[in-house]
Amino acid sequence: MVVEKNVSLQRCNTFGIAARAQALVRVRSVADVQDVLADPRLARTPKFVLGGGSNIVLTGDVQALVLKVEIPGVRLVDETDKAWIVEAGAGESWHGLVAWTLQQGWPGLENLALIPGTVGAAPVQNIGAYGVELQDRFHSLDGIDLLTGEAFTLDAAQCAFGYRDSVFKHRAPEAQHGAPRGFGLAGRALITHVRLLLPKAWRPELGYLDLERKRAEASVEHPSAQQIFEWVCQVRRAKLPDPAVVGNAGSFFKNPTVSPEQCQDIIARDPKVVHYPLPDGTIKLAAGWLIDACGWKGKSVGKAGVYDRQALVLVNRGTPQASVSGGEVMTLARAIQTSVYERFGIRLEPEPVVV
Template sequence: MSTDFKSLVETDVDLKPYNTLNISARARYFATIESESQLKEVLRHPKTEGLKIMVLGGGSNVLFADDFDGLILHIEIKGREVVKENDEYVWLKIGAGENWHQAVRYCVEKGWGGIENLSLIPGTVGAAPIQNIGAYGVELEEVFEWLEAVDIEGRETRRYEKGDCNFGYRDSIFKGELKGVVIVTNVVLKLSKNPELNTSYGAIQSEIEKRNIDELTIRDISDIVIDIRNSKLPNPDLLGNAGSFFKNSIVENDVFERIKMEYPEAPGYEMGDQKMKVPAGWLIEEAGWKGKVVGNTGTYKQQALVIVNHGGATGGEILNLADQIKESVEEQFGIALVPEVNIVSSDGKV
């Protein structure tokens, strides 16, 4: 005999507290998941069958353009455990519902290196491998070992090694063929006890010089990254936002050369395979959108890549502004911006 569905889920829940864009939208059903066994119980319930299911972590990378007529699983699985250790490395297993930045600072305090450059990235640990988060010269895949995930029918727990994950730039198999197929419950990272510091990013180098640091530590790198991010990005508690709304654009070399002819100052970074990465923020700023206010929304005055909610904006307003920005950039540069934020519309997740 199955558990009463009403004891497992809430109904008609306002999602404003669960997304950093501070958008009001409603979920038909909503369940807070604190363990793998609870997740399986909800997934196996007869009333779950046929429902659209969405997994929600910290809500820092999602835009609710409409209400969600299905079941939202808010992952709150916690825990940190060393599952393996030797003289050089520690393998740390972290619950998918743990706050990413708090997990980074925990590792910094322990002296375990590898993710200090990823400080202050919003969201949960479970979302990190899905997005293959990256910042300031480091990507998650460099320290990723494996993860555990439950299949969407709640039948079994599966393990995915690094080679299974098809990591790419802000991409993984969990955004592709496994999207909507499995739900991440735990992530294992391989961290160094004798870390090599990555100071390749220009802004980090500048801050090191300003601070006259003699013996650089992972704590220094983490503190510097936090300060840099705070200077560029608004605090979502004060100004609703989802961080970088669009991915940086990867273009062929000849496309970049064409842009450089008209805009000699255009920044670009070699990606190999005759491709260049062009910062989306620069494209948007050049198209005249930096700091622009449109109704209740707009772009952040210090970083054009960030779309903000000045208060009372609907998901539709945010989406409309994003579409206007995309059209403007494509018309000016011939480059089609791709949202980094997951957009949830009335017909499900896009």
């Protein structure tokens, strides 16, 4: 185990925000985590788990010990009559895993192609795109409790998945003497491995207009998983900036849900509002449309800007030498939230973790 000091994090977050870690350990195995927790100098030090950095906004230097998760490996751990169960190390590229499963002939993750970040971050956010969420393909995960040092395994129910939500985003309530009670793993869990269940009874998920358009253009009645993968990549590349070229954290706000009555009220004022009915009777609104309707597309605050092709994405308009600051990003985000609330009465909730 090597503890690196005063490490730049600019290349460790997809926004490209210039910040530094006071100390950083690269976690490439379970043993590396155990070594950190066994070291009396480090065991009680506050810790910050960092994966691909695709869903964070750094508002300053990180004082906590950064555990940079780089655990590798992908493998088939089981095969039944009904499914393949695939395991990946938490440090693997998520998109790389999606492409690898398709190369093996195991469909199911194609709608989740090109989502940036690592495998270990996927359950934290319950990533989702084009009608599929991680929880739809999830089997189980392994992790380590950074407070007790104990290893654990969680199934889908124990992860408490919700829309861009999980047990890893909530802290356990504290008892009178400061000990955690209840179930919440924010700030205390490091995911080491994730297992996915890919059903053999595969069927294409084409419920989104963009994919239906691609299917119609290609005149394909029954597309393969590989074709859907390629379509999703094409759509995402056309709409979203490549973080390697333009710093960003992907979709910055969650799509809000409203009651049918609230939706009808908005439609009465703005008939073109983009909305999707959900199985529970609520209506999901397109946050990007709400932001665009408020006139933010292409606008900037300092070096933070709203992407000119997709208003849901905030981007870094600085340079590597003079990057956007986390403060500028959050100033822009709050201004957008205020505009949307004043016009539509809806409070947008950011997706990234603000550090």
